[in-house]
Each structure stands twice: as structure tokens, then as C-alpha cells.
Amino acid sequence: MEQATPAAIEVSAARRVYGYGASTTVALGAVDFTVAPGRFVSLIGPSGCGKSTVLRLVAGLETPDAGRVLVHGATPADACAAKLIGFVPQTPALLPWLSVLKNVTLPQRINRKASKRRAPHPDMRELLRKAGLGDAMDKLPAQLSGGMQQRAAIVRAFGLRPEVLLMDEPFSSLDEFTRESLQDQLLGLWNELATTVLFVTHSVSEAVRLSDAVVVMSARPGRVVDVVEIDLPRPRGERLFEKREFHAYEDLIRDRLRGAWRSADIAKAGGAGR
Numbered sequence: 001m002e003q004a005t006p007a008a009i010e011v012s013a014a015r016r017v018y019g020y021g022a023s024t025t026v027a028l029g030a031v032d033f034t035v036a037p038g039r040f041v042s043l044i045g046p047s048g049c050g051k052s053t054v055l056r057l058v059a060g061l062e063t064p065d066a067g068r069v070l071v072h073g074a075t076p077a078d079a080c081a082a083k084l085i086g087f088v089p090q091t092p093a094l095l096p097w098l099s100v101l102k103n104v105t106l107p108q109r110i111n112r113k114a115s116k117r118r119a120p121h122p123d124m125r126e127l128l129r130k131a132g133l134g135d136a137m138d139k140l141p142a143q144l145s146g147g148m149q150q151r152a153a154i155v156r157a158f159g160l161r162p163e164v165l166l167m168d169e170p171f172s173s174l175d176e177f178t179r180e181s182l183q184d185q186l187l188g189l190w191n192e193l194a195t196t197v198l199f200v201t202h203s204v205s206e207a208v209r210l211s212d213a214v215v216v217m218s219a220r221p222g223r224v225v226d227v228v229e230i231d232l233p234r235p236r237g238e239r240l241f242e243k244r245e246f247h248a249y250e251d252l253i254r255d256r257l258r259g260a261w262r263s264a265d266i267a268k269a270g271g272a273g274r
């Protein structure tokens with residue numbers, strides 16, 4: 001009998017509660033979604049709805065209070081130990097005393113004996129060149145702009161050739177053109193290394209441009225209100241913004257988000273519902 005391939009990420013009825021007693025916060029109600037291997041999926045939802053919490057559960061940094069999270073059929077802790085997971089935090093978090101090249105090769109050097117069954121590590125010098133950092137390899141992070149540091153953090157995350165790459169609003173503080181250029185570089189690496197990506201963003205257009213599917217979450221306690229499949233051909237070049245279908249997807253997601261936002265604490269506090 002044919003064996004079904006496990007999802008790269010499976011989140012089933014995942015619940016997460018912080019604090020206790022009167023200060024209890026139910027961050028996630030019961031979140032369900034799956035990501036098939038090699039797909040690029042974005043998570044979008046009102047501020048405080050639990051997007052970062054979902055990433056932390058998938059990364060194995062926290063465990064759900066109910067439900068389960070699996071990465072390639074294994075617990076996130078086991079997947080992490082097997083170096084299957086890469087994480088790009090919102091701020092680059094490079095070590096200030098190491099050069100760019102030493103920063104991005106650090107995980108490889110620490111994990112020299114990482115599992116032999118996996119494909120060999122990518123050539124980091126080559127990845128840095130592809131990310132436009134060829135001339136910056138020997139510089140210290142403080143000598144780079146914020147966008148360059150963010151690119152280095154992305155390259156570093158690809159270093160162990162993770163099967164699953166988790167990214168928490170990695171481009172949120174960048175100008176539009178730097179952001180677009182980084183999106184293209186990310187898509188290039190994603191394509192080349194056949195990684196599965198779970199990407200948190202507040203930008204609807206970024207989610208549509210990058211993703212195979214967009215998971216829309218409700219206000220806290222977070223749950224999934226819709227999964228929008230983005231059926232736009234790739235590569236999605238500059239002309240994408242001229243396409244009617246692109247804007248139709250943006251409108252659809254904005255509509256779902258509007259519904260999600262209306263129930264948010266922040267909207268209630270502002271007297272929404274007039």
C-alpha cells in the first residue's frame with residue numbers, strides 16, 4: 001500500500017495559554033493547518049493573535065497546552081535536534097564580534113557532525129554572493145546596513161540546509177525596494193534548496209507575492225479563519241502588481257482580515273462596531 005508522505009508542518013488543534021489565575025491569556029484557541037513539503041506558506045492576522053506563538057511551537061521553543069505540532073512527522077524538539085528547522089527572527093541577531101562570513105558559517109562549524117544522510121551544506125560564500133553580500137563577507141555586522149544584516153541572517157538560516165524555514169516578519173523594518181529585492185533573493189534560495197517556508201507577515205501584498213497559500217488568523221485567541229490558496233504562476237516578476245488576479249487575492253485576504261480584526265481587543269478598545 002502506498003504510504004502517505006507526512007506534512008512538513010502539521011498543527012492540529014494547537015492551544016496555548018500563558019500565565020495562570022486572573023492573568024491567564026489564551027493566546028491560541030485551537031489552531032489547525034498543514035504545510036506540504038516544499039511549499040511557501042504565510043501566516044497573517046491581527047497584532048497579538050498568536051502568529052509568533054505558532055512559530056515558537058513549530059520551532060520547538062514552546063509546547064502546546066493541548067493539540068499537537070509535528071515537523072516531518074516528528075516532534076519539533078526531535079526535528080530541531082536533527083537540524084531540520086531554521087529560524088529567522090525579526091531582528092538579525094548576528095554576533096557583533098564575528099565577520100559576516102564567520103557569522104553565517106557558525107551553525108555549520110558548530111554542527112560539523114550533523115547527520116550524514118542529509119545533503120551537503122551549501123557553499124556559504126556562494127550564497128552570500130547571491131544575496132549581494134560578496135563584498136561584505138569580511139566586514140563586521142556594525143559596518144552593514146540593517147537590510148544587509150537581515151540578508152546575512154537569512155543566508156545563515158539556510159546554512160544547515162533546513163527542511164523547514166520559519167521566518168517572523170523578517171522584512172518588516174525595510175524600505176519597499178530593499179524588501180522586494182530581499183523577497184526575490186529569498187524566493188531564489190527557496191527554489192534552489194527546495195525548503196518549506198512558514199513566513200509571518202503583516203503585509204497582505206507581501207503574503208500574496210511570496211506564497212503558495214496564506215493562512216489567515218482571527219484575533220486572540222487565535223484560530224485559522226481561512227486558508228487562501230494563491231494560484232498565480234511563478235516567477236512572479238515586477239508585472240505582478242499590474243495583474244488583476246493579484247489584487248483580487250489582496251482584496252480577498254483584506255476582507256478576511258477585516259472580519260478577524262473587528263473581533264480584536266484593539267478594535268473593541270477603539271469603539272469599533274459603530
Ligand SMILES: Nc1ncnc2c1ncn2[C@@H]1O[C@H](COP(=O)(O)OP(=O)(O)OP(=O)(O)O)[C@@H](O)[C@H]1O
Pocket residue numbers: 018019025026027045046047048049050051052053054220
Ligand atoms: N510569554 C508570554 N507570556 C504571556 N503572554 C504572552 C507571552 N507571549 C505572548 N503572549 C501573549 O499571547 C498573545 C499572542 O502573542 P504573539 O506574540 O504570538 O502575537 P503575534 O500575532 O505574533 O503579534 P504581533 O503581530 O504583534 O507580533 C498576545 O496577547 C501576547 O500578549
Ligand SMILES: [Mg+2]
Pocket residue numbers: 051052053
Ligand atoms: Mg509576532
